[in-house]
Amino acid sequence: MKIKVIIACGLALLFCQNALSTTLKMAFDADPISLDPHEQLSESTLQFSHIVFDPLLRWGKDSQFEARLATHWQRIDGQTMRFFLRKQVSFSSGNPFTADDVVYTIERLKRSPDFRAMFDTIASATAIDTHTLDVKTTYNNPLLLNMMTYVFPLDKTFYQHQDQIIKYGDTFASRNVSGTGPFILTNRKLGSRMEFDRNPNYWDTDSAGNVEHIVLTPIHADSTRLAALLSGDVDFISPVSPIDVERAKKVAGIQLVTMxxxxxxxxxxxxxxxxxxxxxxxxxxxxxxxxxxxxxxxxxxxxxxxxxxxxxxxxxxxxxxxxxxxxxxxxxxxxxxxxxxxxxxxxxxxxxxxxxxxxxxxxxxxxxxxxxxxxxxxxxxxxxxxxxxxxxxxxxxxxxxxxxxxxxxxxxxxxxxxxxxxxxxxxxxxxxxxxxxxxxxxxxxxxxxxxxxxxxxxxxxxxxxxxxxxxxxxxxxxxLVWAAKDNIHIKDILNDQNFPYLGDLSIDAK
Missing domain, CATH: 3.10.105.10 (Dipeptide-binding Protein; Domain 3)
Structure with a gap:
């Protein structure tokens, strides 16, 4: 009986260590001012969107488009593009993801003060069936696919009727979130801490990502942010101040990535x-x-x-x-x-x-x-x-x-x-x-x-x-300059737009 208890405790300890090894502690210079992805067109908002939402498509490392919630697309005519959506995807609320959610999102983007200029050329978005939609522009648009990298579909059932967009305002969308992304927001203290858990129902089972928990701490001061990494309090920081680069290079176990x-x-x-x-x-x-x-x-x-x-x-x-x-x-x-x-x-x-x-x-x-x-x-x-x-x-x-x-x-x-x-x-x-x-x-x-x-x-x-x-x-x-512990594969998920694809991040156990 004692042996069984020892084995059980050992397994529990092993599982605990594995869970700890897949926790990512990040320190960025700022956190998003709002949970509403359409309130402010800013880097921190878009970084947040890539954590809890998914775009229709995104930029790959080869500067080509990579399918995400849209599996593929085809041009119907000079002004119409048809998008075929991924099936069996659900929002964190449990609501199923459909073409109606994409239509709703594009219509909301068109009335966002910050995003309106980008999406003003879209004449209509129409659901053809549950997982197909047509996006029609007012004229031939050479940048339509580029624009679609900014469509992070929202949960229509969750947001509608309480989806007003007010910059720096207190709204339902600024305080609540339901996305299809790799992580689910579990805790937020504005200006001091955000926590995310891996989405257990995430559709991308082929992803190499093994991070189960993220803790994001905004640290405004460059030297304090680097000190947190060097002391082991955090695992990954952005940005690294130029005056701190040489100092960071001399520390064993720390990697720097610049581009x-x-x-x-x-x-x-x-x-x-x-x-x-x-x-x-x-x-x-x-x-x-x-x-x-x-x-x-x-x-x-x-x-x-x-x-x-x-x-x-x-x-x-x-x-x-x-x-x-x-x-x-x-x-x-x-x-x-x-x-x-x-x-x-x-x-x-x-x-x-x-x-x-x-x-x-x-x-x-x-x-x-x-x-x-x-x-x-x-x-x-x-x-x-x-x-x-x-x-x-x-x-x-x-x-x-x-x-x-x-x-x-x-x-x-x-x-x-x-x-x-x-x-x-x-x-x-x-x-x-x-x-x-x-x-x-x-x-x-x-x-x-x-x-x-x-x-x-x-x-x-x-x-x-x-x-x-x-x-x-x-x-x-x-x-762009990032730094992390050397067991974290940040090179695989970074890009020159500074939107880390954290859902694909893997961490080696130490």
Whole structure:
């Protein structure tokens, strides 16, 4: 009898150790402000969506589309794509997943203030049968499949009749969640902790993922986040500050993964708030006075690429030769020509825990502008507070980072450059009040141009116009840096959009 008890205890201990070995403790710089996947178009929201929801399709490592809740698709005509959905999938509520849920989700995306611009070109989504639907666009759209990577089907039965979308509001959707994803949210304390358990009914039984439990702790301070990894309190962190990279490299048992990113960091100059910014000479002077290569070298330690335009080199709109220019004397001359040799005072706002060393970058920009007699009153805020102020356009200059949602230049243009239009969602993140109707025309044409050569010319024309107008201050494309214990296979689930596919993450027992 004693032997049986010993064996039973041993098995229980083994199972307990296995369970512990598949717990992932993560520390990211921020957690999502809401559980509603359509409330804010942000990196943390999309990271959360990949944990508890599933997209129709997603980007694979080979930059090709990978089927998820849609098993395959076919073009019916120039404006219609048919999607065939995975069967025998259920939401965490227990409700079955059907085409009606996808139709409901697309219709909701079309009325989301943040996502509306992307989905405005979808004329209709219609269920053909329980697991088939047609998505029809208002015109031929070369980016329809790109857009579908942002369709994380919602549980219609769970959400309908209580699905209002209110940014920073207290709604049913901001507090409750039912998805089809690899994990189920089990505990949340906003700003301090989120916990997830593996979905026992998850459809993807072929996944190599063996993580059974996730604990996500937002740690805003870079040094504190790294210290938590080095002490063993957490297993996986993002991001790693450039000044901490060398320190992390020297620690046994820790792996670093870096890759070039396509997120552009920029400064908006609000032309409605400041008449000085309506003068192209002033805007050019500001661009010329900011030493972007120096910021990348000294503050970011080389973990970024200085930018002279919005489009990174992998995007269709990129123009070779549009490099950042630093010329202080030319900047001073332009200020003199514009009648502002004595300068003026402006307000500037930036986050202090959203982008890599964002507060230090903002401080450096303020110091550089002082050299052309622009005095900057700088205020930095935590991410949650900052973006409320960004939406209110609360300062003369404001920092923004943007990852193209469609892996395409036009997404940059339609959200942060287009004339602001609350009906279509265009210009939703244009905090500079820059507006050129001819650019909006090119944006619309680019969204329907199926010929790659003609589309290339349209996108590059927009980019060149923005450069000539000094419409914004492009700063740099931020590199991505992650760190984890060396028994965690993070390389398999990371990508340059920084949406880790945690459902596929495997951890080796130690």
């Amino acid at each position: 070039p990113g396509t997120r552009i960091l920029l400064m908006h100059m609000n032309q409605e708030r400041r008449k000085e910014f309506q003068d192209v000479r002033v805007r050019k002077a500001i661009n010329l006075a900011i030493n972007k290569p120096l910021i990348v070298d000294k503050i970011l330690k080389g973990y970024a690429t200085p930018a002279g335009q919005l489009s990174p080199d992998r995007f269709l709109g990129h123009i070779n030769g549009l490099e950042p220019e630093y010329n202080l004397e030319k900047a001073r001359l332009l200020m003199q020509e514009a009648g502002y040799e004595e300068g003026f005072r402006i307000s500037m706002m930036a986050p202090n825990n959203r982008y890599m060393n964002d507060e230090k970058v903002a401080q450096a920009i303020a110091a550089m502008l002082a050299r052309i007699n622009i005095t900057v009153d700088l205020k930095t805020l935590p991410k949650a507070q900052y973006f409320k102020e960004f939406d209110r356009r609360s300062a003369d200059m404001m920092m923004l980072g943007w990852q193209s949602d469609t892996v395409d230049s036009n997404n940059l243009f339609e959200f942060i450059i287009a004339c602001e239009d609350t009906n279509t969602g265009l210009g939703a993140y244009n905090a500079g009040a820059y507006c050129r109707p001819s650019i909006d025309d090119d944006i619309r044409q680019s969204n329907r141009e199926m010929n790659p050569e003609r589309r290339l010319r349209l996108l590059q024309r927009i980019e060149k116009t923005l450069y000539d107008d000094a419409a914004i201050v492009p700063l740099y494309w931020q590199s």
